[in-house]
Amino acid sequence: MSLQHAILGFLSWKPLTGYELKKMFADSVTVYWSGNNNQIYRTLLDIHKKGFVTKEVQHQDDAPSRKIYTITEAGLEELRSWVLSPPEVPQLKHTFLIQLSWADQLSDDELDHLISSYEDEVHVHLLMLRKQAEVKTMSPERTQRERYLWDMIMQNWIVMYETELQWVRQLRHGLGDTTPERKHNDGH
Amino acid sequence: MSLQHAILGFLSWKPLTGYELKKMFADSVTVYWSGNNNQIYRTLLDIHKKGFVTKEVQHQDDAPSRKIYTITEAGLEELRSWVLSPPEVPQLKHTFLIQLSWADQLSDDELDHLISSYEDEVHVHLLMLRKQAEVKTMSPERTQRERYLWDMIMQNWIVMYETELQWVRQLRHGLGDTTPERKHNDGH
DNA sequence: GTTGCCATGTAAGGTGTTACATGATTTA
DNA sequence: TAAATCATGTAACACCTTACATGGCAAC
Numbered sequence: 001m002s003l004q005h006a007i008l009g010f011l012s013w014k015p016l017t018g019y020e021l022k023k024m025f026a027d028s029v030t031v032y033w034s035g036n037n038n039q040i041y042r043t044l045l046d047i048h049k050k051g052f053v054t055k056e057v058q059h060q061d062d063a064p065s066r067k068i069y070t071i072t073e074a075g076l077e078e079l080r081s082w083v084l085s086p087p088e089v090p091q092l093k094h095t096f097l098i099q100l101s102w103a104d105q106l107s108d109d110e111l112d113h114l115i116s117s118y119e120d121e122v123h124v125h126l127l128m129l130r131k132q133a134e135v136k137t138m139s140p141e142r143t144q145r146e147r148y149l150w151d152m153i154m155q156n157w158i159v160m161y162e163t164e165l166q167w168v169r170q171l172r173h174g175l176g177d178t179t180p181e182r183k184h185n186d187g188h
Numbered sequence: 189m190s191l192q193h194a195i196l197g198f199l200s201w202k203p204l205t206g207y208e209l210k211k212m213f214a215d216s217v218t219v220y221w222s223g224n225n226n227q228i229y230r231t232l233l234d235i236h237k238k239g240f241v242t243k244e245v246q247h248q249d250d251a252p253s254r255k256i257y258t259i260t261e262a263g264l265e266e267l268r269s270w271v272l273s274p275p276e277v278p279q280l281k282h283t284f285l286i287q288l289s290w291a292d293q294l295s296d297d298e299l300d301h302l303i304s305s306y307e308d309e310v311h312v313h314l315l316m317l318r319k320q321a322e323v324k325t326m327s328p329e330r331t332q333r334e335r336y337l338w339d340m341i342m343q344n345w346i347v348m349y350e351t352e353l354q355w356v357r358q359l360r361h362g363l364g365d366t367t368p369e370r371k372h373n374d375g376h
Numbered sequence: 377g378t379t380g381c382c383a384t385g386t387a388a389g390g391t392g393t394t395a396c397a398t399g400a401t402t403t404a
Numbered sequence: 405t406a407a408a409t410c411a412t413g414t415a416a417c418a419c420c421t422t423a424c425a426t427g428g429c430a431a432c
Contacts, residue, residue, distance in 0.1 A: 002283050003391085009290040019411050031286055036393060041413060064398085064412040083287050084298065087306040089313045090282040092348065095190050096275040097341050098219055102197040103271050104334035110272065118275040125277045145363070146292035152359050153285050156352075160280065163351045164344075171340050175333070191419090207383050224421060229385060251428065252384045 004043055006031055008052060008071060008079040013140055015056075015070040018044055029132045030153045044069060052078055111175065119168045126161040133158060192231055194219055196240060196259060196267040201328055203244075203258040206232055217320045218341045232257060240266050299363065307356045314349040321346060 009031070010016060010024055018041050026035035033039075044067075047053050052075030058066040071079075096118055103111055133154045141147045197219070198204060198212055206229050214223035221227075232255075235241050240263030246254040259267075284306055291299055321342045329335045 002286055006286050006289075009286070012290065012293075017411075018413090022411095031289055034392070037411095037413075038394090038415095039392065060411090064400095064410085066411070079290060080293060083291050083294065084302065085287075087284040087287060087302060087309060089309050089349070090280050090284065090352070092278050092280045094278040094344070096278065097344060098190055098194050098197070099271050099273075099275060100337055100341055101194075101219055102200065102267060104331060104337060105200075105268060106271065114272065114275060121275060121277050143292060148362065149288055149292060152355075152362065153288055156282070156285060156355050159351055159355060160348070161277070163347055164278070167340075167344055167347060174336060174340065205383075206385090210383095222421070225383095225385075226387095226422090227420065248383090251382065252426085254383070 003033055004047055005082045007043055008075050011069060011071040012079055015068050017066050017068055115172050122165050126165060129158050191221055192235055193270045195231055196263050199257060199259040200267055203256050205254050205256055303360050310353050317346050
């Protein structure tokens with residue numbers, strides 16, 4: 001699991017409440033995590049029990065009390081050793097490709113429509129990423145090296161979806177080319 | 189969930205047992221699904237209950253009996269309508285990028301080592317994919333269009349990891365460039 | 377004689393999602 | 405007057421992974 005470590009990462013910048021963490025995940029494109037509370041609150045309890053954070057309760061009369069979590073030395077150590085742990089290749093859950101695997105049962109028009117709507121999805125997603133990249137939301141940017149890392153991380157997401165868009169366009173055009181041939185060869 | 193539909197997809201080619209399905213998932217790079225039995229056997233029970241498959245038990249004296257699953261009309265219909273359902277952009281779980289997000293605490297050497305070992309991982313993975321692409325394992329390839337689709341699906345995986353490899357190389361070289369500058373700017 | 381293949385499955389636990397619940401304050 | 409924001413959390417369920425269990429047969 002690395003939600004734990006992403007939370008420790010944010011807390012290494014400054015102390016935060018669960019609610020604030022939830023927002024940071026929701027706002028961040030690169031440190032993506034569905035931004036759902038259940039997991040965040042449970043993970044906070046967990047890392048508190050492990051001693052990676054301390055909890056300070058701030059009572060408020062007219063609202064539920066804020067619980068501010070601060071990272072400890074042990075937490076910083078845990079974060080550091082996780083960052084150094086052997087990196088793994090990204091795992092992509094590419095359901096569209098599985099849909100495509102059995103798409104030969106569709107008519108030419110149905111298939112073209114399916115691919116086109118996927119192309120639109122990817123395109124919209126890419127535009128959203130590019131807009132986010134301009135805004136340059138958070139990240140402390142304390143050193144030039146850190147700024148460079150965060151830029152490259154954002155860049156990674158963008159080039160991935162650019163590549164996907166190129167691929168799907170090639171797919172669609174290639175299909176347009178093979179379809180008449182197919183009719184020639186398979187027709188009779 | 190789409191494991192259900194991937195199973196229906198394989199069964200649309202021919203009747204199979206759970207064990208055979210497990211192997212097909214394990215062998216397939218493109219229709220990736222961890223190939224773990226628990227899920228497959230439970231999903232088979234599930235789709236049988238839903239009427240998407242029929243089950244034929246073949247008794248064997250000296251081994252556990254084979255249970256051969258055959259797709260039904262309802263199953264084919266379900267598969268078809270799933271294939272037509274609105275496609276979604278791929279979701280990537282890119283833990284390395286989250287590691288990188290907090291990697292500025294590392295020394296130049298540690299960071300360089302982290303990135304290099306990631307580069308190696310990606311490279312090895314890419315070579316594996318290219319080798320698989322040559323073998324061209326399964327897929328029925330009944331029409332030219334289907335062959336084209338399967339080729340493009342394999343191609344998608346390859347270009348994704350090629351893009352990743354290019355990106356990580358650029359990252360490493362860019363770091364080499366900024367590091368001396370950084371020392372100049374931040375040093376004093 | 378140990379490993380691997382065939383073939384079924386269970387147990388236990390981790391991870392992730394959606395929806396629900398409260399209740400005051402601010403904004404449209 | 406309806407909604408969104410702040411701030412906490414619970415309940416129920418879906419999905420996914422690892423390891424365990426059985427037991428004959430073939431290959432090395």
